[in-house]
């Protein structure tokens with residue numbers, strides 16, 4: 001079986017977005033049951049709790065272990081919720097299956113490791129449980145897809161992904177940079193794979209959860225996984241990013257769920273008009289870019305004739321600074337301008353390189 005054969009039936013059975021909520025870590029039976037009781041079952045279908053916790057440093061709380069599986073079983077029996085937990089090796093997988101956990105997710109630190117993924121995939125062979133693969137910690141789409149391929153190859157059909165953001169050294173307001181374009185590329189290449197957003201790990205702070213959740217729905221994600229705790233500040237792990245079950249409900253009620261399309265005449269006629277404008281502008285842009293490259297070629301010939309180096313850092317820096325200043329005034333973001341200019345400059349340098357190579 002390949003990942004193109006995965007179908008969405010397991011998620012389509014819900015007539016609304018899938019919401020997975022519960023504590024980052026199961027801490028005690030009482031804590032697990034109290035959170036389950038306080039979650040509104042009209043909004044939350046799946047109860048999550050980490051019982052094996054991969055932590056950055058030794059000595060941190062690493063989860064209660066297998067005993068927590070009994071608590072999840074009680075949640076299922078007493079509240080009728082589906083249950084979910086993270087597995088990171090074959091023995092976790094075996095135990096989770098034994099305890100009839102419905103959704104198993106593979107964490108970002110396991111997705112990066114092909115050996116771990118292979119071991120987990122083999123231990124879940126032919127399972128009819130839902131298996132969700134979190135993105136790897138580093139922004140590597142192929143590694144993410146590779147993990148899914150290993151699972152699909154073992155006959156696991158109910159697959160999905162969780163987008164939890166990517167580690168980065170760059171300062172940003174996020175704990176893990178969302179880099180939405182990576183998840184969107186996955187969605188584009190494999191539209192059949194359900195995608196769930198994890199605003200708790202992307203944001204790293206409870207204040208960002210509603211904003212990130214809304215962005216995910218703006219991009220037509222299939223669901224959310226949000227860490228929820230009765231006393232978030234006292235949580236044994238990820239305290240800053242957890243919210244109470246009541247706050248979760250407020251956030252969910254306020255979210256706008258976007259539909260795929262709108263068939264009304266008003267929408268489609270306006271959309272067609274704007275798309276026509278975009279087509280026209282794109283044509284002009286391409287024409288301008290082609291003209292710019294023609295000039296770069298002329299400079300290339302000139303440099304070749306006079307034996308001058310292609311890369312001119314001073315000119316490039318001035319040009320970039322100027323364009324970013326002018327572009328920002330026109331309302332374009334610095335990040336976009338930066339990417340655009342780097343890509344234009346690269347093409348220009350490549351063309352000049354070809355000219356230099358021509359004898």
Ligand SMILES: O=C(O)C(=O)C[C@]1(C(=O)O)C=C[C@@H](O)C=C1
Pocket residue numbers: 296299300310311312313315316319344345348349352
């Ligand atoms: O100004 C030049 O020397 C160019 O060749 C043009 C150009 C550009 O595309 O803007 C390309 C390469 C240089 O590094 C600097 C600028």
